[in-house]
Structures are given as structure tokens and as C-alpha cells.
Amino acid sequence: MFDLNIPLLSLLIWMPLLGGILLFFINQKNDFLIKLVGFTFSILTFFISIVLLINFDTSQYLLQFVEKRAWITTLDINYHLAVDGFSILFILLTTTVSCLIILFNFSESRQQNNKYISLFLILEGLIL
Numbered sequence: 001m002f003d004l005n006i007p008l009l010s011l012l013i014w015m016p017l018l019g020g021i022l023l024f025f026i027n028q029k030n031d032f033l034i035k036l037v038g039f040t041f042s043i044l045t046f047f048i049s050i051v052l053l054i055n056f057d058t059s060q061y062l063l064q065f066v067e068k069r070a071w072i073t074t075l076d077i078n079y080h081l082a083v084d085g086f087s088i089l090f091i092l093l094t095t096t097v098s099c100l101i102i103l104f105n106f107s108e109s110r111q112q113n114n115k116y117i118s119l120f121l122i123l124e125g126l127i128l
Helices: 008-023 031-055 085-107 113-127
Strands: 064-072 077-083
Touching (some): 008 064, 008 085, 031 085, 077 085
């Protein structure tokens, strides 16, 4: 729909990873802040997936939102991301379920909650 020059797939992958790394450095005694930061990064990732879905052109059978950058040029290794019609649904499913799990975590209280949410956000980034 819109011609976006923003690397949405990279944002989608690196947003929960960044949030997970940030949560490792928050004091585990500040439970509400940990839950709030975790949910914020999860909801931002969910909104990015919604933007992907809205801008996805179903009339094309090609890969969309293609990002290709040279990574290690001496070995001819590239950073290459793209989405097809099948994977866009799984991206939306993953971000929705992850957001709901972290939202339901507000009713739980556990030891080392920062590590739990942090590892969960890192897992979300790796799944995406």
C-alpha cells in the first residue's frame, strides 16, 4: 500500500532482541518496571507486524519487504530477509501470542522475572 523505506523486517526481528537485552540490566526488585518494559517491546513488535500485514500486497506472488545487505564480503555472505504470503500469517501469530503471554504475566509474581521476560523476548526475536 505505502512505499516505506524503513527496514521493517529488521525492526521486527531486532526489537524484541533489544528489549530482551535491556531487561537483563534492570534490577529484578523493580517488578512492575520489568513487566512494563517487556510489554512495551512486545507491543511495539506487534504493531510492526500489523504494519507489515497492512502493507502486504496479496496480488503479488513475489517475496516482499526484501532486505539484502552485504554482511561478510570476503566470504560472499549476505543479510537477506523477505516475507511471502505464508510467513506473514506466522509473523502475526507469533507477535500476537507473545504479546498476550507477556500481558498475562502481569498477574504472576516470580523470582527473577527480568530474566524470564528477557529470555522470552529473545526467543520471540529468534522465532521471527
